[in-house]
Amino acid sequence: MKETRKGERLSRSTAAARIAPAPIFVLVDPQMGENIGAAARAMLNFGVSGLRLVRPRDGWPNEKASAMASGASIVIDGARVFDTVDEAIADCGYVLATTARRRELSLPVIPADGAAVELRKKIDAGARCAVLFGGERNGLLSDDVANADAVLSIPVNPAFASLNLAQAALVVAYEWSKTAAAALDDPMAEEPAAERAALTGLVDLLEAALDERGYFFPEEKGPAMRRNLRAAFSRAGFTDGEVRTLFGVVKTLTRPSG
Amino acid sequence: MKETRKGERLSRSTAAARIAPAPIFVLVDPQMGENIGAAARAMLNFGVSGLRLVRPRDGWPNEKASAMASGASIVIDGARVFDTVDEAIADCGYVLATTARRRELSLPVIPADGAAVELRKKIDAGARCAVLFGGERNGLLSDDVANADAVLSIPVNPAFASLNLAQAALVVAYEWSKTAAAALDDPMAEEPAAERAALTGLVDLLEAALDERGYFFPEEKGPAMRRNLRAAFSRAGFTDGEVRTLFGVVKTLTRPSG
Numbered sequence: 001m002k003e004t005r006k007g008e009r010l011s012r013s014t015a016a017a018r019i020a021p022a023p024i025f026v027l028v029d030p031q032m033g034e035n036i037g038a039a040a041r042a043m044l045n046f047g048v049s050g051l052r053l054v055r056p057r058d059g060w061p062n063e064k065a066s067a068m069a070s071g072a073s074i075v076i077d078g079a080r081v082f083d084t085v086d087e088a089i090a091d092c093g094y095v096l097a098t099t100a101r102r103r104e105l106s107l108p109v110i111p112a113d114g115a116a117v118e119l120r121k122k123i124d125a126g127a128r129c130a131v132l133f134g135g136e137r138n139g140l141l142s143d144d145v146a147n148a149d150a151v152l153s154i155p156v157n158p159a160f161a162s163l164n165l166a167q168a169a170l171v172v173a174y175e176w177s178k179t180a181a182a183a184l185d186d187p188m189a190e191e192p193a194a195e196r197a198a199l200t201g202l203v204d205l206l207e208a209a210l211d212e213r214g215y216f217f218p219e220e221k222g223p224a225m226r227r228n229l230r231a232a233f234s235r236a237g238f239t240d241g242e243v244r245t246l247f248g249v250v251k252t253l254t255r256p257s258g
Numbered sequence: 259m260k261e262t263r264k265g266e267r268l269s270r271s272t273a274a275a276r277i278a279p280a281p282i283f284v285l286v287d288p289q290m291g292e293n294i295g296a297a298a299r300a301m302l303n304f305g306v307s308g309l310r311l312v313r314p315r316d317g318w319p320n321e322k323a324s325a326m327a328s329g330a331s332i333v334i335d336g337a338r339v340f341d342t343v344d345e346a347i348a349d350c351g352y353v354l355a356t357t358a359r360r361r362e363l364s365l366p367v368i369p370a371d372g373a374a375v376e377l378r379k380k381i382d383a384g385a386r387c388a389v390l391f392g393g394e395r396n397g398l399l400s401d402d403v404a405n406a407d408a409v410l411s412i413p414v415n416p417a418f419a420s421l422n423l424a425q426a427a428l429v430v431a432y433e434w435s436k437t438a439a440a441a442l443d444d445p446m447a448e449e450p451a452a453e454r455a456a457l458t459g460l461v462d463l464l465e466a467a468l469d470e471r472g473y474f475f476p477e478e479k480g481p482a483m484r485r486n487l488r489a490a491f492s493r494a495g496f497t498d499g500e501v502r503t504l505f506g507v508v509k510t511l512t513r514p515s516g
Contacts, residue, residue, distance in 0.1 A: 167425075
């Protein structure tokens with residue numbers, strides 16, 4: 001078992017202190033360093049930093065991977081290298097194999113979102129989890145998939161299925177991040193709609209101004225016209241600030257111009 | 259308004275026949291052709307083929323975009339080019355702006371998964387929908403975001419937020435494709451929102467009337483006041499009938515009373 005001792009230490013101290021537990025991404029037979037770097041960036045965008053490589057074609061460390069990963073060096077520097085999938089997942093309690101193609105294996109197939117929920121449950125229960133990704137050329141071999149607890153599927157357009165390694169890593173990391181409670185409460189909360197009384201005041205003012213100008217005509221259509229106007233404003237979800245703005249707008253419009 | 263006539267025809271015949279209705283992806287100020295091509299590939303993996311470009315830096319068509327998109331040429335060939343965001347979304351009834359940064363605008367912020375559900379509802383109700391993506395350098399400008407009904411947010415790791423254009427497109431297209439499987443039956447089918455051009459006409463009329471009456475004062479606050487006004491109307495989801503009603507309302511209010 002080869003591994004980068006320095007990187008390992010870094011991932012235990014700096015990274016582990018800063019980054020919450022997450023599944024480890026295992027790239028099996030990856031070829032181009034650029035793709036490993038791109039996968040590292042994709043992962044870190046969604047808080048996944050544990051990377052393991054099985055038989056990287058061009059050896060390790062890889063300058064192209066480091067260059068492409070710029071900014072995500074915490075992932076690249078902490079990567080560990082293994083000779084076999086078995087070794088790479090030896091310390092893991094739950095393993096998913098990412099595939100696009102149908103397999104003859106009788107493993108459960110879980111879509112990415114459901115798989116992320118499963119990973120969250122296992123990790124919350126204290127298990128170390130891994131997600132396997134195949135190389136650019138052949139994807140995962142059946143023997144590698146057989147090592148997994150389940151298959152993680154990303155259903156793509158059957159007429160154009162060309163998800164690359166970094167894109168597959170992005171989708172899985174993204175789904176993982178969605179399961180985090182922290183990611184779920186949006187810091188950019190929506191501003192609430194104004195209270196109904198403020199809105200009613202606005203529509204009353206508007207109706208009065210329109211009434212003065214003979215808008216509700218012919219008379220028999222008046223009630224429906226008023227109702228529709230009120231419905232449009234009710235449904236719009238204006239905020240307090242917007243209702244105040246619209247008061248000013250109506251008052252301004254009813255002034256003579258120039 | 260510039261557009262590639264040939265591409266347009268292609269996207270109406272071949273693509274439309276093969277590909278189910280989906281939101282249109284609008285890339286605003288995209289820079290590198292490679293990134294446009296990568297976005298096209300990301301989109302088509304998840305069945306999204308409608309692409310519009312606003313002010314592509316290196317012109318259009320773009321050889322690098324075509325080369326990078328290889329296999330996804332249906333997206334590149336069908337792309338239409340516009341001078342402004344307004345023109346690009348003129349025929350759309352519901353528009354989302356993808357951003358990572360916090361905005362001062364009072365638009366609702368919807369995470370990508372919820373946004374995909376909204377898009378599905380609007381499209382099922384017959385509205386043409388668009389999702390705006392900013393360019394590599396600056397993302398979307400506040401003025402562009404103000405044209406949207408809501409902000410689509412992709413919550414990334416605050417310590418490493420470097421989602422690129424193709425990755426953002428991938429996440430949105432992926433979430434969109436998931437809603438197809440989820441067969442959303444919405445018992446209360448909504449009336450579709452008016453096309454953007456009608457709404458823009460209404461807000462233009464309103465702004466002109468307010469301008470004549472010295473509403474946008476003091477001058478330095480004018481741009482923000484205009485933006486907020488536009489945002490309030492963009493977000494309201496007025497139907498065609500309501501937009502017509504509001505035209506009448508504004509015209510009536512600007513008449514002298516009595």
